[in-house]
Amino acid sequence: MxxxxxxxxxxxxxxxxxxxxxxxxxxxxxxxxxxxxxxxxxxxxxxxxxxxxxxxxxxxxxxATESEREAFRALIKISGVGSRTALAVLSGMSVNELAQAIALQEPGRFTQVPGIGKKTAERLLLELKGKLGPDLGQGAGAAVTAQPSSEVLQALLSLGYSEKEALLAIKQISPDASVSEGIRQGLKYLSKV
The missing domain is CATH 2.40.50.140 (Nucleic acid-binding proteins)
Known part of the structure; x- marks a missing residue:
């Protein structure tokens, strides 16, 4: 090939x-x-x-990059998503934005891409969840979960919050916060939502 x-x-x-x-x-x-x-x-x-x-x-x-090619390949494996739709997705958002939209389960990000409706967006989120490798989501991973933040994420999940809620809370935590301070800030944010 x-x-x-x-x-x-x-x-x-x-x-x-x-x-x-x-x-x-x-x-x-x-x-x-x-x-x-x-x-x-x-x-x-x-x-x-x-x-x-x-x-x-x-x-x-x-x-231009390996992460773009891998995201394209992941997209075209989904039933009903052809190469034109996959190119449209990658033209409408970066690989990091794609990984973040999947991690946060945001169908609205996909419906902004021409040719993708609500049902297709939901199918993309469902089928791609957990399938983007760590290299594809580096930027999203850095924005969503830094080192101490991964422990905060686990704590929030164990307290019964959904992954989406926990990831949104982590975005509100100051980057220099310790794990205990991060949990406190996360809980404070979630109590307001």
Whole structure:
């Protein structure tokens, strides 16, 4: 399979671009997040790729980072989510935002993406919960659970709060708080909600 392409960027027609590799021009569909990172025409680029073969087409998708490619692959494994929808999701939100939306179970983040309705958003949340690897959610993990915060999360969960409530409470905790102070701040926030 084609896992990576390096060549000269010769054309950009969003969401498709053409990369010349030793005289062969590859048409590659990319999410907008990758498109924004590209250099100008006639510059050398390297893209990680996903090659898809169907009855009626062979398509090549390109990504600037491994986390984008892995998120794309996780999305297309879901029944009813095709490559176009997966590209739209990655164009509408970063991988970190995707991981955070899944961790916080926020269907509203997905319904903002064109072509995704409420039912599809709920299916995405259900099927992707717990499937994004730690590398995909690094930014979300840092925003949601820092080291002492993971102990605070466990404490709040053991007190009977849902994962969504606990994660929202952790976002309100000051970053330099100890575990006991974090639990106190989390409980204070949850008592107001």
């Amino acid at each position: 084609i896992g990576r392409i390096q060549g000269t960027l010769i054309a950009v027609h969003p969401p498709r671009l053409v990369v010349d590799c030793h005289g062969v021009g590859y048409e590659i569909d990319v999410p907008m997040s990758t498109l924004y990172q590209l250099p100008g025409i006639n510059h050398t680029i390297t893209l990680l790729t996903h090659f898809q073969v169907r009855e009626d087409a062979q398509q090549l998708f390109g990504f």
